[in-house]
Amino acid sequence: MLSIHNLHASIDGAPILRGINLEVKAGEVHAIMGPNGSGKSTLASVLAGREEYEVTEGEVTFKGKDLLEMAPEDRAREGVFLAFQYPVEIPGVSTTNFLRTAVNQVREYRGLEPLDAVKFLSVMKEKMKLVEIDQKLLSRSLNEGFSGGEKKRNEIFQMAMLEPTLAILDETDSGLDIDALRIVSNGVNKLKSPNNATIVVTHYQRLLDYIVPDFVHVLYKGRIVKSGTKELALELEEKGYDWIKEEADAASV
Amino acid sequence: MTTVTKNKVTDLFLENAPSFGSFPSLREESKQIVNGKGLPAAKDEEYKFTSVSKKLEQVITDFSPAKPIAVSKDTIKDHLWAGFEGSYLVFNNGIFSEELSAFENSGFEVQMLSESNAIALGSIAKAEKDPFIALNTIYFEDGIQISIPRGKKVDSPILFLFFNQANEGQIISPRILIEVAENAEATFLEHSISLDEAVYFSNSVTEIKVGQNSHVHYSRLQNDGSKAIVVSNFETDIHRDATFTSTVVSLSGDLVRNNLSLRLQDSGCVGNMYGLYLLNGKTHVDNHTNVDHTKPHAESNELYKGILTDQSRGVFNGKIFVRQDAQKTNAFQQNNNILLSEDAIVNTKPQLEIWADDVKCSHGCTTGQLDEEALFYLQARGIDKMQAKGLLLYAFAGEVLEHINDESFRNYIDRLVQERLGSNF
Ligand SMILES: Nc1ncnc2c1ncn2[C@@H]1O[C@H](COP(=O)(O)OP(=O)(O)OP(=O)(O)O)[C@@H](O)[C@H]1O
Numbered sequence: 001m002l003s004i005h006n007l008h009a010s011i012d013g014a015p016i017l018r019g020i021n022l023e024v025k026a027g028e029v030h031a032i033m034g035p036n037g038s039g040k041s042t043l044a045s046v047l048a049g050r051e052e053y054e055v056t057e058g059e060v061t062f063k064g065k066d067l068l069e070m071a072p073e074d075r076a077r078e079g080v081f082l083a084f085q086y087p088v089e090i091p092g093v094s095t096t097n098f099l100r101t102a103v104n105q106v107r108e109y110r111g112l113e114p115l116d117a118v119k120f121l122s123v124m125k126e127k128m129k130l131v132e133i134d135q136k137l138l139s140r141s142l143n144e145g146f147s148g149g150e151k152k153r154n155e156i157f158q159m160a161m162l163e164p165t166l167a168i169l170d171e172t173d174s175g176l177d178i179d180a181l182r183i184v185s186n187g188v189n190k191l192k193s194p195n196n197a198t199i200v201v202t203h204y205q206r207l208l209d210y211i212v213p214d215f216v217h218v219l220y221k222g223r224i225v226k227s228g229t230k231e232l233a234l235e236l237e238e239k240g241y242d243w244i245k246e247e248a249d250a251a252s253v
Numbered sequence: 254m255t256t257v258t259k260n261k262v263t264d265l266f267l268e269n270a271p272s273f274g275s276f277p278s279l280r281e282e283s284k285q286i287v288n289g290k291g292l293p294a295a296k297d298e299e300y301k302f303t304s305v306s307k308k309l310e311q312v313i314t315d316f317s318p319a320k321p322i323a324v325s326k327d328t329i330k331d332h333l334w335a336g337f338e339g340s341y342l343v344f345n346n347g348i349f350s351e352e353l354s355a356f357e358n359s360g361f362e363v364q365m366l367s368e369s370n371a372i373a374l375g376s377i378a379k380a381e382k383d384p385f386i387a388l389n390t391i392y393f394e395d396g397i398q399i400s401i402p403r404g405k406k407v408d409s410p411i412l413f414l415f416f417n418q419a420n421e422g423q424i425i426s427p428r429i430l431i432e433v434a435e436n437a438e439a440t441f442l443e444h445s446i447s448l449d450e451a452v453y454f455s456n457s458v459t460e461i462k463v464g465q466n467s468h469v470h471y472s473r474l475q476n477d478g479s480k481a482i483v484v485s486n487f488e489t490d491i492h493r494d495a496t497f498t499s500t501v502v503s504l505s506g507d508l509v510r511n512n513l514s515l516r517l518q519d520s521g522c523v524g525n526m527y528g529l530y531l532l533n534g535k536t537h538v539d540n541h542t543n544v545d546h547t548k549p550h551a552e553s554n555e556l557y558k559g560i561l562t563d564q565s566r567g568v569f570n571g572k573i574f575v576r577q578d579a580q581k582t583n584a585f586q587q588n589n590n591i592l593l594s595e596d597a598i599v600n601t602k603p604q605l606e607i608w609a610d611d612v613k614c615s616h617g618c619t620t621g622q623l624d625e626e627a628l629f630y631l632q633a634r635g636i637d638k639m640q641a642k643g644l645l646l647y648a649f650a651g652e653v654l655e656h657i658n659d660e661s662f663r664n665y666i667d668r669l670v671q672e673r674l675g676s677n678f
């Protein structure tokens with residue numbers, strides 16, 4: 001489904017991603033871990049199409065198409081969804097308000113009939129249950145005055161509405177208490193199917209108790225320096241990153 | 254003795270001044286003011302960024318008062334938006350047309366100024382305050398006075414429709430006097446339209462007495478043609494416990510200067526000023542506002558917002574004057590701008606003069622670009638870039654539009670704004 005080959009990206013001339021290779025197949029869950037500043041969010045942003053980052057080398061194909069060629073909105077319509085690490089606040093625009101436009105533009109691209117107001121509302125009600133989110137929150141200015149947990153639940157709610165084939169969750173678990181974590185993970189798990197895939201970026205193994213990964217990758221200085229199964233996450237939890245850093249730094253000298 | 258070097262347009266106005274029989278002393282006094290002060294030149298601090306005189310000199314060819322044009326009742330009806338229900342008073346090139354208007358049995362009184370005998374004309378909009386007020390006082394042929402009786406709630410809005418089409422670049426001088434008596438309530442709307450891309454100079458004066466404990470909303474839509482020069486002089490006296498709310502939406506024109514002045518004469522007054530300007534091409538819009546707090550426990554709120562592209566220019570100048578007596582004043586002012594092009598310019602200046610010591614005043618201004626983070630967020634949800642921009646800009650503008658209390662007018666302006674923002678402006 002997603003194939004990343006030798007991806008290099010920089011910002012303002014400074015290289016951040018320095019040769020990423022990753023294969024994600026339908027039905028899989030990949031976890032990406034790694035120390036602060038290693039490039040995890042950069043990778044997520046490049047995949048979603050943020051323009052500040054310049055791709056200097058490498059290819060990314062998504063369902064056989066060149067992803068890097070596409071505008072951010074077309075990537076979303078093709079089925080890429082990014083749950084932001086830091087969801088932006090947009091005064092005066094509510095979730096309900098922009099999501100209907102979003103859903104219908106995505107549906108149009110996929111050759112589906114637009115949802116009318118009534119149908120949209122009923123789909124919304126159904127998906128709201130999934131992440132236990134309140135309708136009042138959805139009609140407020142996006143993320144303005146939302147708690148950390150509300151912001152993250154809202155991201156997953158949007159994911160449910162847009163039905164992506166590839167969901168990239170950038171630290172959706174950070175800062176959540178156990179209850180909120182359970183709600184968010186349950187939402188993600190219910191949306192999983194053999195036809196879609198998930199990349200979860202996280203610092204915490206506890207998320208992986210809920211969303212069980214097929215593969216775990218460690219990103220360090222813009223490269224994937226180690227990949228393994230869910231046991232790797234447990235090992236990292238126990239031993240920290242230093243041993244991996246040493247290994248990687250020794251290898252790159 | 255200082256000699257004033259008057260500019261050429263001042264002389265042209267004085268040479269071509271009409272001689273109307275009504276208000277002889279008021280007009281004579283105004284002539285002396287214009288003659289003495291001259292119309293503001295570039296050096297004039299109040300008109301520093303907006304040289305109306307120079308613009309007039311460049312484009313006006315005929316300095317005589319414009320005459321009414323042939324307009325049918327159907328044309329008028331075509332310009333009333335869907336859902337409008339209320340009275341309308343039509344000004345045809347600045348001259349009131351009873352024939353084209355509709356205001357029967359609406360609970361208020363309309364008189365020609367030349368025949369009215371209520372509060373004195375020019376007592377709120379004083380000719381010495383600004384040469385453009387004086388100029389209007391020389392040039393208006395007749396105008397109207399509207400009186401809202403004591404305790405009366407006028408249920409439907411009262412719309413002033415300004416039809417402007419002075420082909421030779423003539424002078425249009427609407428003059429309106431409004432007296433809202435104690436405990437009354439009314440909503441005024443104003444819509445200026447050009448029937449074509451005519452060059453003209455519209456210099457209007459509106460003076461309003463907002464009586465004790467009354468509630469008045471006045472919303473304006475300025476949608477003149479791209480060659481129009483517009484100066485509006487809006488003067489209000491707000492009495493004890495009264496609330497006055499002004500909203501001005503400027504969408505086009507060549508050069509627009511809005512002078513808006515609220516005098517909070519007593520305690521309990523609330524004065525609200527809201528403005529939105531969406532500018533493209535070379536449109537220049539200048540909002541000069543002034544709120545004068547004279548007594549304790551009064552409140553003023555001000556929010557002006559602008560979205561500018563191409564080589565357009567916006568000017569905002571907000572004066573808040575708090576007199577020594579006006580303790581416990583609450584005054585808030587905010588001006589926010591989004592620039593969508595490199596060449597668009599905004600000059601914004603808050604001017605606070607506070608002589609009382611126990612007051613709450615705040616002001617702020619921002620000028621920036623569209624929030625790229627927010628734009629990316631919406632795109633990442635599948636919304637195309639143009640529409641995402643439109644959504645963000647509309648949300649920005651919406652904070653002003655929500656203050657228009659008449660629903661059909663608000664919806665109409667909303668639609669115009671959305672159309673503009675959803676396209677490439
Ligand atoms: N907009 C930007 N401008 C300049 N530098 C940036 C920008 N975005 C990221 N960087 C730099 O790129 C590097 C990688 O950042 P990134 O946010 O991708 O890390 P991360 O792995 O997601 O970290 P964290 O775990 O803290 O979220 C960091 O050194 C960061 O300072």
Ligand SMILES: [Mg+2]
Pocket residue numbers: 040041042085170171
């Ligand atoms: Mg990050």
